[in-house]
Amino acid sequence: MRPEDPSAGFQHGNVVAFINEKMARHIKGPEFYLENISLSWAEVEDKLRAILENSAVTSEAKEACAWGSLALGVRCARRQGQLHACRVQWLQDFTKLHKSALQALASNMKEVTEKHEMECKEAAYQLQLTLAKLAEVQKEKELLRWKLLQARFATPKRIPQGYLQKTPHQLQSRRTAVTIQPMTRESS
Numbered sequence: 001m002r003p004e005d006p007s008a009g010f011q012h013g014n015v016v017a018f019i020n021e022k023m024a025r026h027i028k029g030p031e032f033y034l035e036n037i038s039l040s041w042a043e044v045e046d047k048l049r050a051i052l053e054n055s056a057v058t059s060e061a062k063e064a065c066a067w068g069s070l071a072l073g074v075r076c077a078r079r080q081g082q083l084h085a086c087r088v089q090w091l092q093d094f095t096k097l098h099k100s101a102l103q104a105l106a107s108n109m110k111e112v113t114e115k116h117e118m119e120c121k122e123a124a125y126q127l128q129l130t131l132a133k134l135a136e137v138q139k140e141k142e143l144l145r146w147k148l149l150q151a152r153f154a155t156p157k158r159i160p161q162g163y164l165q166k167t168p169h170q171l172q173s174r175r176t177a178v179t180i181q182p183m184t185r186e187s188s
Helices: 013-023 028-035 041-053 059-154 168-173
Strands: none
Touching (some): 013 059
């Protein structure tokens, strides 16, 4: 490991130097570190387990690989932290985008609502005007009807032709005669 490598995950140069010293006690330590630098922690741990369970590997080699595993674990943790930070940043940006879109939608919704309310008010006003005009027309209709009725009753009745040309005798013959008889008392 290089002490100036920020991706190694260590902050202090003396810690890096100590781990490098422990890995360098056996040739297998630095090899293990370099061979597995791009693997996930689960894969590194599987390889370390295989080395630790192999009885043909010396205890110095096992210890050097264990220190290399420690260095790789810290490196993986650093990489995961960076990925997590990127994800968090992405989520924050995504949230800002959604918030901005939500504000735009709310603004549009407010405009549409206000426009709809104005259209409703305009329609209500037009309806009131129409109803007022209708009431006026109905009053005018009733007034004309009243005038028509007055005109109809104000004109003299029409006398059929020839009615006034008849003689009084002809007019009298139409009357019925009624005879009145005196009342008589019967004796008992």
